[in-house]
Amino acid sequence: MKIAFIGIGVMGLPMAGHLLGAGHELNVFTRTPSKAEPLAKEGARVFDAIAPCVQGREAIITMVGFPRDVEEVYLGHGGIIKSAPKGALAIDMTTTSPALWEKIAMAARQKGLRPLDAPVSGGDSGARAGTLAIMVGGAAADFEAALPLFQKMGRNIVHEGPDGAGQHTKMANQIAIAGAVAGVAEAIRYGEAAGLDLEKLLATISTGAAGSWQMSNNGPKMVSGDFAPGFFIKHFVKDLSIAHEESKDRDLKLPILGKALKLYAAMGDAGKGELGTQAIIEAYRGENGEG
Amino acid sequence: MKIAFIGIGVMGLPMAGHLLGAGHELNVFTRTPSKAEPLAKEGARVFDAIAPCVQGREAIITMVGFPRDVEEVYLGHGGIIKSAPKGALAIDMTTTSPALWEKIAMAARQKGLRPLDAPVSGGDSGARAGTLAIMVGGAAADFEAALPLFQKMGRNIVHEGPDGAGQHTKMANQIAIAGAVAGVAEAIRYGEAAGLDLEKLLATISTGAAGSWQMSNNGPKMVSGDFAPGFFIKHFVKDLSIAHEESKDRDLKLPILGKALKLYAAMGDAGKGELGTQAIIEAYRGENGEG
Numbered sequence: 001m002k003i004a005f006i007g008i009g010v011m012g013l014p015m016a017g018h019l020l021g022a023g024h025e026l027n028v029f030t031r032t033p034s035k036a037e038p039l040a041k042e043g044a045r046v047f048d049a050i051a052p053c054v055q056g057r058e059a060i061i062t063m064v065g066f067p068r069d070v071e072e073v074y075l076g077h078g079g080i081i082k083s084a085p086k087g088a089l090a091i092d093m094t095t096t097s098p099a100l101w102e103k104i105a106m107a108a109r110q111k112g113l114r115p116l117d118a119p120v121s122g123g124d125s126g127a128r129a130g131t132l133a134i135m136v137g138g139a140a141a142d143f144e145a146a147l148p149l150f151q152k153m154g155r156n157i158v159h160e161g162p163d164g165a166g167q168h169t170k171m172a173n174q175i176a177i178a179g180a181v182a183g184v185a186e187a188i189r190y191g192e193a194a195g196l197d198l199e200k201l202l203a204t205i206s207t208g209a210a211g212s213w214q215m216s217n218n219g220p221k222m223v224s225g226d227f228a229p230g231f232f233i234k235h236f237v238k239d240l241s242i243a244h245e246e247s248k249d250r251d252l253k254l255p256i257l258g259k260a261l262k263l264y265a266a267m268g269d270a271g272k273g274e275l276g277t278q279a280i281i282e283a284y285r286g287e288n289g290e291g
Numbered sequence: 292m293k294i295a296f297i298g299i300g301v302m303g304l305p306m307a308g309h310l311l312g313a314g315h316e317l318n319v320f321t322r323t324p325s326k327a328e329p330l331a332k333e334g335a336r337v338f339d340a341i342a343p344c345v346q347g348r349e350a351i352i353t354m355v356g357f358p359r360d361v362e363e364v365y366l367g368h369g370g371i372i373k374s375a376p377k378g379a380l381a382i383d384m385t386t387t388s389p390a391l392w393e394k395i396a397m398a399a400r401q402k403g404l405r406p407l408d409a410p411v412s413g414g415d416s417g418a419r420a421g422t423l424a425i426m427v428g429g430a431a432a433d434f435e436a437a438l439p440l441f442q443k444m445g446r447n448i449v450h451e452g453p454d455g456a457g458q459h460t461k462m463a464n465q466i467a468i469a470g471a472v473a474g475v476a477e478a479i480r481y482g483e484a485a486g487l488d489l490e491k492l493l494a495t496i497s498t499g500a501a502g503s504w505q506m507s508n509n510g511p512k513m514v515s516g517d518f519a520p521g522f523f524i525k526h527f528v529k530d531l532s533i534a535h536e537e538s539k540d541r542d543l544k545l546p547i548l549g550k551a552l553k554l555y556a557a558m559g560d561a562g563k564g565e566l567g568t569q570a571i572i573e574a575y576r577g578e579n580g581e582g
Contacts, residue, residue, distance in 0.1 A: 156495060158494065172496060186467070186547050186548055205460065213499065247481060259546045
């Protein structure tokens with residue numbers, strides 16, 4: 001397939017690489033062209049603007065950073081909506097605002113494009129291994145058309161519903177993570193204050209009803225003080241902020257989400273946005289801890 | 292071994308049954324003697340007071356309901372501290388207050404008893420199957436002496452540390468559950484309000500970084516409205532209240548614990564204490580939802 005891939009970061013690079021490796025013909029655009037060099041060596045064509053990059057393409061895939069970036073690449077001057085050829089799949093794999101995506105999807109349909117929102121989970125290791133979970137919103141026929149591409153990048157690939165359903169699923173995922181990771185941090189902080197052996201604590205409680213991916217993967221890192229990012233705090237703040245906004249729009253009151261957002265936002269404000277989400281344990285140790 | 296087992300409820304009955312089945316000589320005391328009938332048929336002797344029940348016993352095991360019950364059976368008139376023979380193991384398997392247990396353990400040592408706090412997790416199904424996790428505090432030699440008894444009732448059996456360390460471990464376990472289960476409920480409530488297919492949602496997100504025992508086991512029950520108790524809300528309120536008190540005593544601020552306790556306590560106050568903890572989803576649907 002003739003593909004344009006926009007956004008070659010820590011996620012986009014391996015994802016685009018899988019498509020290239022499967023024999024697809026790849027155009028790429030990214031704000032820092034040097035990041036696309038490994039793809040160029042494998043035959044991808046690198047562009048310095050979106051309009052020529054998407055010209056004549058059957059599928060356009062975007063994997064950028066924040067909602068403002070999504071808005072710009074789709075709706076901006078010389079962006080995808082203006083420049084992509086009629087009939088092309090327009091697939092955003094960024095985690096972004098469901099409300100923003102619904103606006104973009106409507107504009108895309110009016111131009112004859114086929115929009116899909118398809119955020120992922122699994123992190124950079126999942127992107128490299130091609131084992132991402134991909135949560136897809138949009139028309140069923142468009143999902144089917146894009147499925148062979150998704151299958152090169154991920155494993156657990158689900159058509160969740162209409163436009164925005166992929167983003168909403170990702171939001172629900174992040175909300176569940178927020179409760180789980182904060183619960184693990186509070187359990188460890190409690191155990192620490194009570195004088196427990198924290199390794200024994202985790203070994204005891206991680207196999208039962210308190211067990212979770214967060215406990216098994218981030219619990220030991222909290223205990224050992226390994227705050228290297230598997231998932232950046234700054235990105236989690238973005239995601240939880242979107243989920244919080246969407247909740248407010250629906251008059252939902254989700255206090256655990258609210259508290260977790262507050263703790264993580266405070267860490268971001270304190271310059272810790274480049275740490276991994278497990279660093280939340282620090283918020284409970286410092287004077288910033290708040291009840 | 293000559294054992295006295297005090298408290299024959301939904302947990303105590305199968306636990307005592309495993310000891311009896313292993314050939315131990317069992318005295319039992321329980322407030323509702325009819326509950327001990329299945330044990331009496333297998334040869335246990337049923338008593339109508341604690342003092343004669345514990346006389347001449349090598350190990351006394353208690354599995355009662357609330358901290359006030361623990362206080363009464365140990366420190367009350369004719370209780371274990373006054374009546375048990377010197378050298379006996381005094382093992383409380385109730386989930387109770389660590390501070391209360393430290394007080395009881397001190398009194399027990401002064402009388403020459405060997406106290407162990409050994410709360411469990413795994414619920415009534417784990418008790419019946421003999422697969423409970425058992426978290427033990429107390430002296431190492433006493434833990435070793437009691438281990439053959441624990442091995443009849445459970446599998447993941449850990450000596451966590453000194454007096455109270457078992458109870459503190461259980462508290463940490465409950466704190467982690469609070470975050471996880473509330474996160475699952477908020478994720479489902481969000482998905483519901485966003486119009487997602489909730490079964491697809493859980494199938495998508497339960498295998499990744501949002502996954503947890505709570506999501507896999509209580510998530511589907513939240514979606515289907517099955518609120519039959521695996522673990523009673525009234526008992527969870529007890530446990531989280533104890534954890535909250537212990538946290539306050541240590542100047543810890545654990546906001547996720549605080550919010551979860553508030554939500555569950557409100558459900559208990561509304562007469563829903565006999566439902567399972569998954570019924571928390573109702574708190575997010577009703578007017579009681581609060582942010």
